[in-house]
Amino acid sequence: MTDRSLFRFSPEDDFPPFPGESAQRQSHGLASLLSILIEAARCNVIDAPGKAPDDPSIVDEFGRLVEAAHGLEIAPGVRLVDHFWTHGEPFRRGEVAERLRDSSKHSAMSVDGFLVLYGTDVESPILYGPNMMPFRVSQAIERPSGIPGPFLVLVGCRLAPDGRAEAPLAYAQPIFHGRRFMPVASELERDVLRALEQLQVALDAQGVDCRIERVIGKPARYDASTIELTISRQDSVIRTVRFAVHADETMAPPSHEIGFIVTPAAWADGGFVTWLERAILR
Structure with missing residues (x-):
């Protein structure tokens, strides 16, 4: 630096x-x-x-x-x-x-x-x-x-x-x-990040790396937090997954840049987890 x-x-x-x-x-x-x-x-x-x-x-x-x-x-x-x-x-x-x-x-x-x-x-x-x-x-x-x-x-x-x-x-x-100074915009985003850390551990056990980035600067959606997952194996990127987190249900639909929008309902009914599994394993 x-x-x-x-x-x-x-x-x-x-x-x-x-x-x-x-x-x-x-x-x-x-x-x-x-x-x-x-x-x-x-x-x-x-x-x-x-x-x-x-x-x-x-x-x-x-x-x-x-x-x-x-x-x-x-x-x-x-x-x-x-x-x-x-x-x-x-x-x-x-x-x-x-x-x-x-x-x-x-x-x-x-x-x-x-x-x-x-x-x-x-x-x-x-x-x-x-x-x-x-x-x-x-x-x-x-x-x-x-x-x-x-x-x-x-x-x-x-x-x-x-x-x-x-x-x-x-x-x-x-x-x-206190041990992760990653910015968040809602308690829902904290819940999502906790789940993603568990995902990291599960993928690591299979020899797959998962990098989590909370996009700062110019997010894909101005009205929601954008999170990007980079999935790789032995430093070779397999795929990149982008989604947004928003604590309000009144959201515009996903775009080509954002594959999914995590709302309280999509978090509660398991819709986000289902989408994420498909996005990573496709």
Whole structure:
């Protein structure tokens, strides 16, 4: 990751925004950066058991994010990793403020800082998590509605006029669980991913690899999560299977890019499992 060309993060809605903009628009840049970081770290991928380390941990996941941060720039000549922390204590101790003050002396522009935190519950503007003090932002923690934690939370930090660091906003992305920072959009998607992990183990016993990817960036359907399975044997791809997951029954039919749409009904009646077996064994 550190040898790759630097990717400059500069979306239209970068953080922080112009004064007076709404918190919802301000948090858009944080959501974008978090998606970019998750994809760069490959946290949206679950490799086949034979190609992945046993028993992934939350430490492993944070380590992947830190490694990915080496390859991202947040300002000319400023790597994300130099303004990036994976717990809240550096903010409380003043380490974040010190870094931001130092960067402001050597840069022609204000450079933001970012905390990425694991949380189990969000009651905006407060994040709660295990083995950590509750973390409060000054304005709001934005999050998708209708799905509980756990969350991977990106907190934006900047210098206040008095030279201290302030954390005005955060974005909380629901994830699979604490050892897999894979983004999810519903509890149904978590159920599907648990079943897919069991499928991986079953196929591995037959000498077949199954790679799971939750598509980020430009999914085949804007209104549903897209998941892609790559089935291979001895590094030779046998087939690729794509489907979508949506927690609402009112969905358009599948397309040529998406073979099936998993809805609550299709999950409950076994329709998805039947389709998946046929898609893999065809």
